[in-house]
Amino acid sequence: MKKSTSPAKQLSDTALELIATRFRALSEPMRLRLLNLLMQGEHSVGQLVEASGSSQANVSKHLSLLREAGMVGVRKEGLTSICFIADPLVNELCDMMCCRLREEMEDKARSLTAGLG
Amino acid sequence: MKKSTSPAKQLSDTALELIATRFRALSEPMRLRLLNLLMQGEHSVGQLVEASGSSQANVSKHLSLLREAGMVGVRKEGLTSICFIADPLVNELCDMMCCRLREEMEDKARSLTAGLG
DNA sequence: GAAATAATTTGCTATATCGTTATATAGCGA
DNA sequence: TCGCTATATAACGATATAGCAAATTATTTC
Numbered sequence: 001m002k003k004s005t006s007p008a009k010q011l012s013d014t015a016l017e018l019i020a021t022r023f024r025a026l027s028e029p030m031r032l033r034l035l036n037l038l039m040q041g042e043h044s045v046g047q048l049v050e051a052s053g054s055s056q057a058n059v060s061k062h063l064s065l066l067r068e069a070g071m072v073g074v075r076k077e078g079l080t081s082i083c084f085i086a087d088p089l090v091n092e093l094c095d096m097m098c099c100r101l102r103e104e105m106e107d108k109a110r111s112l113t114a115g116l117g
Numbered sequence: 118m119k120k121s122t123s124p125a126k127q128l129s130d131t132a133l134e135l136i137a138t139r140f141r142a143l144s145e146p147m148r149l150r151l152l153n154l155l156m157q158g159e160h161s162v163g164q165l166v167e168a169s170g171s172s173q174a175n176v177s178k179h180l181s182l183l184r185e186a187g188m189v190g191v192r193k194e195g196l197t198s199i200c201f202i203a204d205p206l207v208n209e210l211c212d213m214m215c216c217r218l219r220e221e222m223e224d225k226a227r228s229l230t231a232g233l234g
Numbered sequence: 235g236a237a238a239t240a241a242t243t244t245g246c247t248a249t250a251t252c253g254t255t256a257t258a259t260a261g262c263g264a
Numbered sequence: 265t266c267g268c269t270a271t272a273t274a275a276c277g278a279t280a281t282a283g284c285a286a287a288t289t290a291t292t293t294c
Binding site: 059060 | 239240241242243244
Binding site for chain 1: 127128130132133134135136137138139140141143144145146148149150153157187204206209210211213214215217218221
């Protein structure tokens with residue numbers, strides 16, 4: 001297991017802003033839903049609208065933010081725009097977060113049953 | 118390299134909200150600055166206030182959010198509260214994001230010099 | 235060119251959140 | 265108990281953003 005996170009240097013203000021902006025892109029449930037759909041394969045904007053249950057304008061706005069963050073790419077095919085995950089880091093980050101949450105919940109459940117047993 | 122992100126299942130609304138909340142904790146420069154300081158070792162709240170250059174109330178509020186997100190832990194020592202990173206995932210996520218940003222910037226710089234050369 | 239379709243952009247309202255100021259709580263010493 | 269110090273909390277104004285509705289921009293088809 002490659003462990004060592006590098007020596008933790010001091011980050012500049014602009015670096016902090018950039019990192020924060022990236023994480024902010026992942027900080028809204030609707031955007032995560034769109035990413036989750038895209039993790040299962042390419043989708044047109046219309047498909048995302050239908051699958052997400054949100055409005056077209058709303059989906060479009062979220063997609064444009066995800067595009068600016070470099071997380072989603074778009075390919076035009078005639079009238080429709082086909083979206084896809086442009087950065088595999090998205091998958092990794094989400095997977096890691098999901099795993100961690102699952103672990104925490106299992107821990108919580110375990111300690112609860114232990115407390116009751 | 119362990120690659121395979123698991124098969125990308127459909128996430129529930131509550132799961133999406135939980136994940137979003139975690140990422141939101143990482144989506145503010147000041148919180149990232151506090152985490153960055155804590156990555157270099159334990160700090161008291163007062164030390165964080167001084168090092169961050171923000172107000173005590175502000176730092177305290179951000180720390181409490183980070184605590185709720187399970188990212189920061191606190192140990193009381195007399196009057197002072199000593200803070201530390203409670204979840205190594207924080208280091209990993211931030212490192213990954215930093216690396217990715219550095220890569221992107223280097224790419225951009227390269228393509229720029231190529232365009233000018 | 236006109237109509238139709240897919241998507242983006244614009245205005246708007248409601249809500250959330252950052253940072254500040256002022257106040258409250260908790261632990262320690264006289 | 266009374267201050268003093270280290271944090272936490274409350275209240276507030278300013279800004280950002282999610283979601284909705286309407287207008288706008290492409291692109292295809294007739």
